[in-house]
Amino acid sequence: MMTIAKDASFHRLGVISSLIVTILLIILSGVLGYINSVAQERTAGVVIRTHNVLDTLVQIETTMIDAETGQRGYLLSGDKEFLEPYYSAVGHGSVPFIRRPPIAELLRSIRMSISRNSTEKVLLDRVDVLVRDKLDELQKTISLHDEGKAEQALAIVREGRGKRLMDALRMTVSNLRAEERRQLEQSEIARNRAARHAHVSAIVACGVSLLAIGILVATVRRRDQDLTQEKERFEMLADHISQHAWTLDANGHFEWFNLRWKEYTGLTGDDLDGQWRTVSDHPAHRDRIQQGLRHAVEAGEAWQDIFPLRAREGTWHWFLVCAVPIRDKEGNVKRWFGTCTNIDDRWQLEQELKDGNRRRDEFIATLAHELRNPLAPVQAGLELMRINPSFPAQLNNTREIMARQLKHLVRLIDDLLDVSRITTGKLQLVRQTILVRTVVDNAMDVSRLHIEASGHTLDVCMPAEPLMVNADPVRLAQVLSNLLNNAAKYTPDGGLIQLVVQRDTNEVSICVIDNGIGIDPGVLPDIFDLFSQAPAGSERRQGGIGIGLSIARKLVEMHGGALIAKSAGLGHGSCFIVRLPLVHIDVPVTVPQVSAPSPASEASGRRILILDDNVDAADTLGALLSLLGHTVEIAHTGRDAVTLARRFLPQVAFLDIGLPDISGYDVARQLRKEPELQGIHLIALTGWGAAEDRANSADAGFDLHLTKPVSLDALKEAFPDVFSSPNENTEADH
Numbered sequence: 001m002m003t004i005a006k007d008a009s010f011h012r013l014g015v016i017s018s019l020i021v022t023i024l025l026i027i028l029s030g031v032l033g034y035i036n037s038v039a040q041e042r043t044a045g046v047v048i049r050t051h052n053v054l055d056t057l058v059q060i061e062t063t064m065i066d067a068e069t070g071q072r073g074y075l076l077s078g079d080k081e082f083l084e085p086y087y088s089a090v091g092h093g094s095v096p097f098i099r100r101p102p103i104a105e106l107l108r109s110i111r112m113s114i115s116r117n118s119t120e121k122v123l124l125d126r127v128d129v130l131v132r133d134k135l136d137e138l139q140k141t142i143s144l145h146d147e148g149k150a151e152q153a154l155a156i157v158r159e160g161r162g163k164r165l166m167d168a169l170r171m172t173v174s175n176l177r178a179e180e181r182r183q184l185e186q187s188e189i190a191r192n193r194a195a196r197h198a199h200v201s202a203i204v205a206c207g208v209s210l211l212a213i214g215i216l217v218a219t220v221r222r223r224d225q226d227l228t229q230e231k232e233r234f235e236m237l238a239d240h241i242s243q244h245a246w247t248l249d250a251n252g253h254f255e256w257f258n259l260r261w262k263e264y265t266g267l268t269g270d271d272l273d274g275q276w277r278t279v280s281d282h283p284a285h286r287d288r289i290q291q292g293l294r295h296a297v298e299a300g301e302a303w304q305d306i307f308p309l310r311a312r313e314g315t316w317h318w319f320l321v322c323a324v325p326i327r328d329k330e331g332n333v334k335r336w337f338g339t340c341t342n343i344d345d346r347w348q349l350e351q352e353l354k355d356g357n358r359r360r361d362e363f364i365a366t367l368a369h370e371l372r373n374p375l376a377p378v379q380a381g382l383e384l385m386r387i388n389p390s391f392p393a394q395l396n397n398t399r400e401i402m403a404r405q406l407k408h409l410v411r412l413i414d415d416l417l418d419v420s421r422i423t424t425g426k427l428q429l430v431r432q433t434i435l436v437r438t439v440v441d442n443a444m445d446v447s448r449l450h451i452e453a454s455g456h457t458l459d460v461c462m463p464a465e466p467l468m469v470n471a472d473p474v475r476l477a478q479v480l481s482n483l484l485n486n487a488a489k490y491t492p493d494g495g496l497i498q499l500v501v502q503r504d505t506n507e508v509s510i511c512v513i514d515n516g517i518g519i520d521p522g523v524l525p526d527i528f529d530l531f532s533q534a535p536a537g538s539e540r541r542q543g544g545i546g547i548g549l550s551i552a553r554k555l556v557e558m559h560g561g562a563l564i565a566k567s568a569g570l571g572h573g574s575c576f577i578v579r580l581p582l583v584h585i586d587v588p589v590t591v592p593q594v595s596a597p598s599p600a601s602e603a604s605g606r607r608i609l610i611l612d613d614n615v616d617a618a619d620t621l622g623a624l625l626s627l628l629g630h631t632v633e634i635a636h637t638g639r640d641a642v643t644l645a646r647r648f649l650p651q652v653a654f655l656d657i658g659l660p661d662i663s664g665y666d667v668a669r670q671l672r673k674e675p676e677l678q679g680i681h682l683i684a685l686t687g688w689g690a691a692e693d694r695a696n697s698a699d700a701g702f703d704l705h706l707t708k709p710v711s712l713d714a715l716k717e718a719f720p721d722v723f724s725s726p727n728e729n730t731e732a733d734h
Contacts, residue, residue, distance in 0.1 A: 302324045
């Protein structure tokens with residue numbers, strides 16, 4: 001009995017002890033489970049925060065890249081549409097599909113997610129400084145370009161400081177990402193430790209193992225739910241951004257597309273690589289797209305391109321596509337994040353603007369051609385009057401007036417073409433190192449008659465030292481002669497015009513000063529604008545279309561200089577200052593070579609063929625050349641000219657380009673093939689004078705390309721031995 005009672009007592013003690021132990025173990029397991037649960041929650045919070053920080057860093061980097069790209073596009077093209085990414089970066093964006101949170105807001109969101117005394121804060125402060133410096137650099141270059149200092153803006157870009165800032169920014173952002181991942185790994189270590197404690201408690205507790213397993217399963221399930229919720233939250237945000245978003249694995253295979261992509265393409269299924277190939281399979285772009293993406297993945301470099309993507313209905317729309325690598329702390333690419341931004345409206349607008357510019361240029365070129373054609377017989381007729389000894393002397397003044405007005409009209413046509421060439425970037429400078437004195441002398445030769453006709457006094461002040469510039473002598477002389485002509489036009493008869501050249505450290509200043517009517521302060525800021533003129537009621541308004549000063553300023557800026565206008569107001573004259581960079585004295589100077597004039601031909605004249613479908617132009621030029629003692633034959637179609645040339649065997653041929661049957665280029669090629677015409681001089685005489693027209697003439701075999709109307713002096717300068725004649729009445733020039 002005693003033994004049974006003792007056994008029962010021991011049993012109850014054992015049960016109680018087991019119960020106590022079990023309770024303790026349950027409590028211990030619960031505590032450990034709670035600790036593990038808290039650790040899991042903390043880890044989940046770190047994961048959420050880290051992903052938010054990483055996503056924000058991607059946005060910062062993408063925004064800065066887009067801003068820099070927009071700045072480059074603006075500096076190269078002058079189109080302010082390119083600045084929308086920059087404006088978006090600083091919080092002033094206006095285009096909905098480009099608009100995104102400004103950089104300052106993104107940095108503020110990260111700063112709220114990190115501790116104040118941490119490596120992250122140090123790195124974030126560094127990112128903040130680099131971003132501000134880069135935005136300051138972008139703002140500076142944009143401001144310079146807005147002020148008309150495009151070359152200075154481009155010079156800043158070429159210095160590479162902007163690139164160094166971006167490289168430093170990428171490196172700092174990469175370091176910050178690495179720090180985020182390091183903290184994430186530490187949290188994972190803490191979670192694993194808590195899990196091990198939970199397992200140990202489950203083993204020791206034996207009787208509560210199932211409970212421990214249940215707690216573990218519940219914890220893992222909760223963790224999975226948290227991660228699933230985080231993924232759903234990320235995808236929900238990504239699905240509602242305006243861009244198509246996607247990710248690649250480290251090998252360049254697509255892992256995920258957002259909802260915007262699916263809505264645009266209408267594609268579903270697991271073959272994401274196939275979806276990309278289908279959507280980007282534009283015949284004109286597919287190879288470039290695949291090569292560009294493959295190169296980026298292989299090189300681990302960010303990728304950006306513009307190309308069309310196919311929509312679900314089969315139409316193509318233009319997108320700006322960007323992809324950036326996401327790296328681990330060792331710098332290895334783990335995956336890629338990319339976006340496709342629909343820029344179709346902007347792209348179509350740009351194409352329309354380009355088409356409009358092309359049509360404008362074609363119209364101006366056609367207008368110049370159509371204006372030059374009727375001027376050709378007028379020019380030839382005036383030359384006939386000049387050299388004809390029987391022309392009444394009392395009409396010489398009338399003839400000279402007509403010649404000056406014709407020259408003025410030709411200058412207006414050339415100015416229109418110059419404006420078109422400058423605005424489209426087609427005007428090329430032929431630079432050489434030349435003395436400033438030479439340029440000044442050339443300009444004065446052009447303007448002297450105009451100045452003397454108004455009875456002005458021209459006072460020229462040149463320094464004794466030789467000043468040299470690297471410039472196109474023809475274009476620079478055009479600038480100075482324009483300023484001198486304006487001074488003569490807007491100064492009352494008998495005025496004073498000063499041309500002062502002086503050195504200012506590494507620059508030369510060429511000042512054209514007059515005591516004329518001056519410039520109204522309200523007009524002065526716009527004096528260089530295209531088509532800018534004095535008010536309609538202004539005294540001594542001399543006509544013109546208001547493009548001379550605009551061309552002059554653009555030509556000076558193309559030389560790396562500046563053109564400045566000053567005036568104390570109406571009645572106080574004006575001053576125009578051309579500033580140009582000097583070159584060092586040890587640079588070889590290009591001295592214009594003056595060829596000795598070839599002696600006039602002793603022969604009775606040359607055989608000359610004229611081809612022009614404009615009968616008046618052909619007849620007047622033929623009469624002029626006949627009066628000079630040459631034998632002339634005229635044709636009005638290309639085929640007639642070829643037939644006539646085979647019989648006539650001309651030594652010189654003037655060929656128009658635009659003809660009713662075959663072009664002047666075709667005629668030139670056929671004449672060059674004729675064995676009997678190997679020594680013929682072929683001269684293109686046409687209303688088309690663009691650079692590509694001159695290149696086509698050279699390719700066709702022409703020796704010279706002249707634009708209508710052409711003067712006898714121009715012909716003599718080109719071929720002095722052909723167009724000088726003892727029969728010419730040199731007295732008619734006076």
